[in-house]
Amino acid sequence: xxxxxxxxxxxxxxxxxxxxxxxxxxxxxxxxxxxxxxxxxxxxxxxxxxxxxxxxxxxxxxxxxxxxxxxxxxxxxxxxxxxxxxxxxxxxxxxxxxxxxxxxxxxxxxxxxxxxxxxxxxxxxxxxxxxxxxxxxxxxxxxxxxxxxxxxxxxxxxxxxxxxxxxxxxxxxxxxxxxxxxxxxxxxxxxxxxxxxxxxxxxxxxxxxxxxxxxxxxxxxxxxxxxxxxxxxxxxxxxxxxxxxxxxxxxxxxxxxxxxxxxxxxxxxxxxxxxxxxxxxxxxxxxxxxxxxxxxxxxxxxxxxxxxxxxxxxxxxxxxxxxxxxxxxxxxxxxxxxxxxxxxxxxxxxxxxxxxxxxxxxxxxxxxxxxxxxxxxxxxxxxxxxxxxxxxxxxxxxxxxxxxxxxxxxxxxxxxxxxxxxxxxxxxxxxxxxxxxxxxxxxxxxxxxxxxxxxxxxxxxxxxxxxxxxxxxxxxxxx
Numbered sequence: 219x220x221x222x223x224x225x226x227x228x229x230x231x232x233x234x235x236x237x238x239x240x241x242x243x244x245x246x247x248x249x250x251x252x253x254x255x256x257x258x259x260x261x262x263x264x265x266x267x268x269x270x271x272x273x274x275x276x277x278x279x280x281x282x283x284x285x286x287x288x289x290x291x292x293x294x295x296x297x298x299x300x301x302x303x304x305x306x307x308x309x310x311x312x313x314x315x316x317x318x319x320x321x322x323x324x325x326x327x328x329x330x331x332x333x334x335x336x337x338x339x340x341x342x343x344x345x346x347x348x349x350x351x352x353x354x355x356x357x358x359x360x361x362x363x364x365x366x367x368x369x370x371x372x373x374x375x376x377x378x379x380x381x382x383x384x385x386x387x388x389x390x391x392x393x394x395x396x397x398x399x400x401x402x403x404x405x406x407x408x409x410x411x412x413x414x415x416x417x418x419x420x421x422x423x424x425x426x427x428x429x430x431x432x433x434x435x436x437x438x439x440x441x442x443x444x445x446x447x448x449x450x451x452x453x454x455x456x457x458x459x460x461x462x463x464x465x466x467x468x469x470x471x472x473x474x475x476x477x478x479x480x481x482x483x484x485x486x487x488x489x490x491x492x493x494x495x496x497x498x499x500x501x502x503x504x505x506x507x508x509x510x511x512x513x514x515x516x517x518x519x520x521x522x523x524x525x526x527x528x529x530x531x532x533x534x535x536x537x538x539x540x541x542x543x544x545x546x547x548x549x550x551x552x553x554x555x556x557x558x559x560x561x562x563x564x565x566x567x568x569x570x571x572x573x574x575x576x577x578x579x580x581x582x583x584x585x586x587x588x589x590x591x592x593x594x595x596x597x598x599x600x601x602x603x604x605x606x607x608x609x610x611x612x613x614x615x616x617x618x619x620x621x622x623x624x625x626x627x628x629x630x631x632x633x634x635x636x637x638x639x640x641x642x643x644x645x646x647x648x649x650x651x652x653x654x655x656x657x658x659x660x661x662x663x664x665x666x667x668x669x670x671x672x673x674x675x676x677x678x679x680x681x682x683x684x685x686x687x688x689x690x691x692x693x694x695x696x697x
Contacts, residue, residue: 249464257461261382264448264456266391269375270398272338272443275436276368277399278406279345280632281513282432283307283361285410286425288517288527294423295354298641302354307514307636309358311629313365318626321370322377322618323481330378330449333370339440340367346433349426373625377618380608381450382465384472385696386553389605393549396601397542404538407517411531473612473693481615489619497668498607498620499627501562504661505599506631508569508654512537512593515639515647519589522645523582533586537593544594549601558606559665559697562599566658566665569595573658577651599661600628609696610672612688631657669697 283306287297297303325333344363351357379395380388413431414424422430448454451465489495516537520530544565552561572591579585604624611620634657639650672695678684679694687693 248467254464254468257457257464258383258387260457260461261448261465262391262394264446265379265382266394267398268442268446269379270395271402272334272439273372273375273395274399274402274406275432275439276341276371277403277513279341279432279436280310280364280368281403281510282406282410282428284514284517285407285531286428288521288530289410289414289425289428290417290423291425294425295351295357297354301641303641304636304639306354306358306361308633310361310365310368311632311636313362314369314632315626315629317366317369318373318622318629319619322373322622325370325374325377326450326481326614326618329453330374331444331447333374334447335440335444337367337369337371337374338443339437341371342433342436342438342440343367344433345429345436349422349428349430349433369629372628373618373622376604376608376625377621378448378450380617380621381469381614384468385609386556388553388608389549389558389601390553392601392604393545393598396597397545400538400542400545400597403513404535404542407531407534411528473688473690481618485615486619489616490623492616492620494610494668494671495620495623497664498603499624500664501603501606501661502600502624503627503631503634504566504657504664505596505603506628507635507657508573508592508596509600510632510635511639511650511654512589512596514636515650516589516593519576519645519647520586523585525582537590540590541593541597545598545601548598549605552602552605557697558602558609559669562602562606563662563665565595565598565602566662567595569599570655570658571595573651573655577646577648595658606696610688612690612693672697 283291283303287303292298292303295302297306321333321337328336341364344360344367347363348357348360351360375395376392379391383391410428413427416422416427417424419427448456451462451469454462457465516534517530520533521527525533548561548565552558555561568591572588572593572595575588576585576592577588579588604621607620607624608617611617634653635650638653639647643649675684675687676694679687687695
């Protein structure tokens, strides 16, 4: 392959056409295509549905506070006093942010199955405890424990998925499990409404039953995780020896990191001082501000439009369903074109349009349409940024640190979303809307910067003016 060839900034196709060195790993061409497809489907079906459902439950469990508030918790726990609701929402993210990197270091030592089981069962117990809190102070305590146990889940989940696939197979997989979570999350309000009809049973109010039933479901899923979730490719047991070798060979040929490298303090410092890591962190933060704002406040915003409690809960579902379709479309076109940044920018623009309409439109119908656009734009950016990031790094140690930092930045986005949408700005939340718009414009600027930097590095590498990118001889950045 000629390094001066400049028809594309990422020449994976060229890499796969290059003659191998004698000791190079086998590429796809050395395997029966039917065998490759069959094995990938086996991995997909074993991993994505359960992980997608688990992530959906995680999102529901962390954001169902808004639904419970509408269903009577605000009165029972006096959340209307000051900023109690914002504090209870925000406090979750403090341990969630602080424990990201430790969680991703632990997951390699304990194994994916054990670590995920601990996380899921733990946050299920915290969720169950929220059903029985007598005051808002105990609610805050349960939210802290929820953050502690959920902290290790999402970065480990993304870390695991990205170790199984080649770079331009990743976003469709991330989008698939995220799509599952969006659909489940969209109907969670309807499910929650059904649970509120249990009001009075066992002396509990309707909002308590939301936490009780969803907590029990989460604990059961923790047990299923122990039984069915696969580990890392090099440790997996559900594949044959030949299937496992093929998976590892494909990853090695694509980015040269199929075998885990050991984490050291020097590597940790090196990864944390890489400016690209923090660029991706900002992008994920900017993506999660509107995503969390929708999760925590869509029911409240609809209620503020004058809809009844029942209608507000039911109307949260359609924007989520449409967002799921949008997520899949942008994942498909992003993988097909092997481009990330341009499609992320398109979704940022969609989100900005939706925020302006939701904030300033006079008619409720128009504001509701605006919420569709916010949901579509924000939801697609979450897996998009994760794929953009994972495509531009190699090595398990960097993957674990970078993924943890990015998800921690998402936690900061959650704090911002829960604090800039203030009770005093109800029902239109103009301040929160403009802060969120500002982050979307900031992300568009950051996408422009990373595109310029990565394009220039690829160009210099092809001209032979710099050494191997990310320590891999045939690696080029994805734009």
